[in-house]
Amino acid sequence: MTRRPSSRAFTLLELLVALAVLALVSMAVFTQGGNTTRQLHDLEQRTLARWVAENEVAKRQLARLVEPEPVRTGVSRDLVSYGDRAWRVVTDTESTDYPDLHRLEITVYAVEGGSEVGPVDILTTFLGEH
Template sequence: MACDHGRHRQNPRASSRRAPGCGRPMSKGRTLSRNGTLPSRYAVERIHGRAKRGFSLVELLVALTVLAVVSVTVFARGGDTLAQLHGLEQRTLARWVAENEVARMRLDRETALRAGSRSARVDVGERSWRVETTLRATDHDGLWQVTVEVRPAGASSAGGVANGAVDTLVAFVGEH
């Protein structure tokens, strides 16, 4: 390796960062071997202890364990999301059924309002619902408290909201 600037040193091995026979430093990161040539890639990897090899069995097992834990967590969260989506859909439909029942009572002027309970079956959202309506008199004449409980058609009505009612709506209806 000769240099083109013309200043040569007497001892080419005086500095490992200089080209043979030259006083100028070489580019960074390159080291010369004893005979003044660049070492092979294998020699550099061997010197630095980084010989090319594959993953060890332990590294592979750790990677697979991490992947398994992450996969289980992701799938569990996905299942929870689907369950929440189903519950949200059911509560929304039940609320619509309850609001429809209260609106029906407000619009039906031909039937007189009187205290008591009644039960009906309603189909909404490709599902059957059982609607239980309770009418109570209030302290004000002509004003009634309406409690509407909505549950799936196959659910038990014993025990109220805690036992199968998806939604309960309390509203007030007047006779005027």
């Protein structure tokens, strides 16, 4: 009686388990890649929005140097283009207990498809008369 040599190949069950593990790992990698891309987009948008808000503060400070007139209180809304994107800048200027000091709250919205998204960033600062 001759003996058959034992086979050293993988069984069908072992191949199916290996494919299932590979599929799970692939899904985890692609999901994490998507999350990273989304986080990068959000970080870019928040950074640009902060720059838009800081530019608004600088614009108001420079305007005070050119034309030293009293700071107007109230809410102003401007549409700004920055970083190849449109931004809505809402500035709320309020008086404080000190007559030479005003509080600015600058809220920046992204404008996508004609509608405002956000607020993406809110910057609160103070503007002095001197």
